[in-house]
Amino acid sequence: MKLYVCMIAMMHLKSKDSLTRGKDRGVAIDMPNYFYIIDHEQGLCLVDAGVDCTHGETPVPEGDPITVLGKLGYTTDDVRYVIMTHMHIDHTLYMSKFPKATFIIRKSELKMAWWHDKCEGGYFYDHYKDTRDFKYIQLPDDVDFDVFGDGQVVLTDTRGHSAGHQSVLLKMPKYGKIMLTGDAAALEDNLRSMLVPGFCTSIGKAEESLQKIxxxxxxxxxxxxxxxxxxxxxxxPEYYE
Ligand SMILES: [Zn+2]
Known part of the structure; x- marks a missing residue:
């Protein structure tokens, strides 16, 4: 199994406290936007689907998932699973480009993104409006989900930043154990200072998720x-294995 960490853009934030609640208000930061490719012997996974660069982000040349997959000798149709940590606007741009894949998302996240009954920011329907007929595995809250049944790629509930946020636990055969935290801890500072994200669906759940991480x-x-x-x-093009 291989893990590719792919940077699609650098985002420029005017105030860091939109990530670290109550800390560093007015401090500008640059923050990378990643997606991940997991090449497992039973299938290829994409984790998150990128950001568009219409809000001042600096794109990485040839950094989009389609081009990166092409460099690995794959097309979008070769992706078996698209795992979404969550569906905020900076993670969803390329979702509609994977019609053959099965998407694995928490049901509570889909509900918020698709048919939310309360107004919550952060989502951009246009990115995924064409994915309604795609195949989905809609996971309930709280459960862990073993994607391939061998313990190598496990999804765990880390909600709080968003309604159905999840993180990815990887057991790399050579490198060891890796957790893709997603935005439950967008920055290391979130964890070290136990600061929940600036934007939270539930502060209590976000704190529990930091403790879980x-x-x-x-x-x-x-x-x-x-x-x-x-x-x-x-x-x-470096990778973990
Ligand atoms: Zn994000």
Whole structure:
């Protein structure tokens, strides 16, 4: 199994406290936007689907999922599963480009993104309006879901930032254990300072999710934060295996 960490754009935020509630208001930060490709022997997975660069983001040349998959010798039709950590606007741009894939999303997240009964920001329907007839595995809250049944790719509930946020637990055969936190801990500072995201569906659940992420680090998972600039992380075309 291989994991590719792919950066699609650099986002520029005027105030960091939109990620770290109550801290660093007015401090501008640059934050990368990643998607991930997991090449498992039973199928190819995409985790999250990228951001468009219409709000001042700086795109990475040839950094989009279609081009990156092409460089690996794949087309979008080769992707078996699209795993969405959540469906906020900065993660959904390319969702509609994978009509042959099965999407794995929490039901509560789909409800919020598709037919929300309360007005909650962060979603952009146009990105995924053409995906309504796609195949979905709609996961309930709280359960863990083992994508391939071998424990190598497991999805775990980390809601709170959004209604049905989930994170990805990976057991890489050579490298070891990795957790893709998603925006439950967008920055390392969220975890180290126990600061919930600036935007939360539920502050209480977001705190529980930070504690859960801390637990996984405690038992040996290396954390890959969703919007952290990290010098350590191997970016595509490098990979983890
Ligand atoms: Zn995000």
């Amino acid at each position: 801390q637990h996984y680090e405690d038992i040996g998972y290396e954390l890959f934060f969703a919007h952290e600039v990290s010098k350590k992380v191997r970016l595509f």
